[in-house]
Amino acid sequence: xxxxxxxxxxxxxxxxxxxxxxxxxxxxxxxxxxxxxxxxxxxxxxxxxxxxxxxxxxxxxxxxxxxxxxxxxxxxxxxxxxxxxxxxxxxxxxxxxxxxxxxxxxxxxxxxxxxxxxxxxxxxxxxxxxxxxxxxxxxxxxxxxxxxxxxxxxxxxxxxxxxxxxxxxxxxxxxxxxxxxxxxxxxxxxxxxxxxxxxxxxxxxxxxxxxxxxxxxxxxxxxxxxxxxxxxxxxxxxxxxxxxxxxxxxxxxxxxxxxxxxxxxxxxxxxxxxxxxxxxxxxxxxxxxxxxxxxxxxxxxxxxxxxxxxxxxxxxxxxxxxxxxxxxxxxxxxxxxxxxxxxxxxxxxxxxxxxxxxxxxxxxxxxxxxxxxxxxxxxxxxxxxxxxxxxxxxxxxxxxxxxxxxxxxxxxxxxxx
Amino acid sequence: xxxxxxxxxxxxxxxxxxxxxxxxxxxxxxxxxxxxxxxxxxxxxxxxxxxxxxxxxxxxxxxxxxxxxxxxxxxxxxxxxxxxxxxxxxxxxxxxxxxxxxxxxxxxxxxxxxxxxxxxxxxxxxxxxxxxxxxxxxxxxxxxxxxxxxxxxxxxx
Numbered sequence: 001x002x003x004x005x006x007x008x009x010x011x012x013x014x015x016x017x018x019x020x021x022x023x024x025x026x027x028x029x030x031x032x033x034x035x036x037x038x039x040x041x042x043x044x045x046x047x048x049x050x051x052x053x054x055x056x057x058x059x060x061x062x063x064x065x066x067x068x069x070x071x072x073x074x075x076x077x078x079x080x081x082x083x084x085x086x087x088x089x090x091x092x093x094x095x096x097x098x099x100x101x102x103x104x105x106x107x108x109x110x111x112x113x114x115x116x117x118x119x120x121x122x123x124x125x126x127x128x129x130x131x132x133x134x135x136x137x138x139x140x141x142x143x144x145x146x147x148x149x150x151x152x153x154x155x156x157x158x159x160x161x162x163x164x165x166x167x168x169x170x171x172x173x174x175x176x177x178x179x180x181x182x183x184x185x186x187x188x189x190x191x192x193x194x195x196x197x198x199x200x201x202x203x204x205x206x207x208x209x210x211x212x213x214x215x216x217x218x219x220x221x222x223x224x225x226x227x228x229x230x231x232x233x234x235x236x237x238x239x240x241x242x243x244x245x246x247x248x249x250x251x252x253x254x255x256x257x258x259x260x261x262x263x264x265x266x267x268x269x270x271x272x273x274x275x276x277x278x279x280x281x282x283x284x285x286x287x288x289x290x291x292x293x294x295x296x297x298x299x300x301x302x303x304x305x306x307x308x309x310x311x312x313x314x315x316x317x318x319x320x321x322x323x324x325x326x327x328x329x330x331x332x333x334x335x336x337x338x339x340x341x342x343x344x345x346x347x348x349x350x351x352x353x354x355x356x357x358x359x360x361x362x363x364x365x366x367x368x369x370x371x372x373x374x375x376x377x378x379x380x381x382x383x384x385x386x387x388x389x390x391x392x393x394x395x396x397x398x399x400x401x402x403x404x405x406x407x408x409x410x411x412x413x414x415x416x417x
Numbered sequence: 418x419x420x421x422x423x424x425x426x427x428x429x430x431x432x433x434x435x436x437x438x439x440x441x442x443x444x445x446x447x448x449x450x451x452x453x454x455x456x457x458x459x460x461x462x463x464x465x466x467x468x469x470x471x472x473x474x475x476x477x478x479x480x481x482x483x484x485x486x487x488x489x490x491x492x493x494x495x496x497x498x499x500x501x502x503x504x505x506x507x508x509x510x511x512x513x514x515x516x517x518x519x520x521x522x523x524x525x526x527x528x529x530x531x532x533x534x535x536x537x538x539x540x541x542x543x544x545x546x547x548x549x550x551x552x553x554x555x556x557x558x559x560x561x562x563x564x565x566x567x568x569x570x571x572x573x574x
Contacts, residue, residue: 353481354478354479354484355455355480356455356457356480356482356539356542357424357482360420360423360536360538360539361420364420371455372454372455372456377456380456386455386456386457386458386478386479387455415420415424415429416424416429416481
């Protein structure tokens with residue numbers, strides 16, 4: 001294995017050891033072994049900059065937003081709205097009116113399912129998703145289907161874990177009312193051809209929701225260039241806090257949608273007879289939001305952009321290639337998901353060793369991987385397996401950790417040999 | 418936390434060569450057990466004489482702990498009546514969950530499960546088969562370690 005540091009496109013050396021020092025948790029041990037954290041696709045760790053931003057907000061600024069004229073409330077509002085502007089720039093939305101803060105990707109998708117899908121769909125209409133979706137992009141649409149009598153149509157994948165575009169085009173029909181697909185598969189790492197999907201859907205005037213939870217940490221997302229109508233992602237997979245996420249929606253679509261939750265902040269005027277709803281984006285943000293979370297997300301975006309998303313992606317791609325080579329060299333190991341274009345996820349099974357047992361053996365070695373169905377049971381069913389082990393890579397992982405993973409897998413084979 | 422405590426030789430052996438694996442047809446009682454967190458599924462089929470288990474088989478896919486636990490259980494409960502099965506389950510449950518439970522001699526090879534309690538996430542793997550057996554003896558059907566629409570195994574205890 002080459003020890004040469006991977007180079008960012010700009011020519012600057014990507015110094016992973018320096019990056020690691022930004023993440024205090026990476027210094028801890030697990031069961032007496034150094035932590036090898038390979039579960040960032042479930043939740044990425046927070047850099048000190050994020051921890052400090054949240055701490056600083058709670059220490060000096062905490063108050064409610066959009067209410068009161070006192071200094072703290074104004075500062076909290078400025079911090080919260082500043083974070084919204086930070087998100088807008090990050091994904092290049094036209095306006096902060098298009099940036100809605102949510103609890104995470106799941107809530108973002110539910111918002112669209114309820115306020116767009118449930119409002120507009122009925123018997124004879126179809127929702128088109130892919131067979132790669134996370135449960136968060138399946139169940140909300142099943143709820144819409146059950147409430148409205150519309151149909152849920154699933155575009156199939158092939159054995160490599162790639163969406164079969166020919167089938168997608170065939171299933172995109174005059175009955176299709178919305179397309180909802182992942183940008184990157186959480187279970188397999190496959191990168192979906194979202195630009196192609198958007199182009200095909202728009203040719204039929206069908207709006208597209210993209211679940212970007214696994215994409216934003218690894219690839220530059222420009223919602224305008226992409227043409228996405230809705231784009232959902234979570235803070236905690238982008239090195240930010242949990243409990244904060246984003247729904248981007250095109251303003252004309254959001255403006256025509258009714259609110260989905262009622263309460264404070266989403267109103268202009270309330271009497272017992274009628275309520276006038278607030279303007280975008282507040283119409284969709286009922287109740288006191290996760291202000292500290294938004295501040296943390298803003299800091300996380302600053303951090304990611306300070307490293308450079310392209311540099312992170314290049315680093316992770318090197319790790320993915322090394323891991324693919326190292327794992328393929330282990331007899332009895334089968335990769336699940338071998339799409340041509342993959343993000344920093346490697347899912348696999350080992351002959352004779354259940355993924356749950358693998359997870360326990362790896363944990364004893366200090367190696368944290370995800371084992372299970374990854375909230376994508378239909379993907380597991382497709383491959384006729386109950387579960388996989390999944391290692392996922394982030395900006396702070398190293399080639400040495402890839403070797404740690406391979407060594408721990410061989411250790412598992414010794415235990416179960 | 419020692420891996421060797423969890424994956425003892427008896428466990429590894431029963432995982433590699435599960436005893437009483439398969440299905441009884443016809444059967445007097447059956448039940449399915451499901452652990453949705455790890456995808457483990459097992460089906461128990463029993464022949465009964467009164468409330469005594471005269472024969473028992475299990476089939477399904479699961480981790481080493483759930484497979485070995487089911488295999489050990491089938492050996493332990495064959496020829497036992499309901500009261501004895503309940504006692505065994507109580508003893509196994511104590512062994513899996515109580516920090517200083519000592520395995521009574523009556524548990525026999527089931528004592529190999531005592532290492533599981535050091536691994537809290539794996540306790541459900543070991544207890545799934547026992548909850549499934551209870552379901553088979555009570556009413557049949559499907560039980561799940563996670564509740565929801567399927568009846569909750571932990572709540573049933």
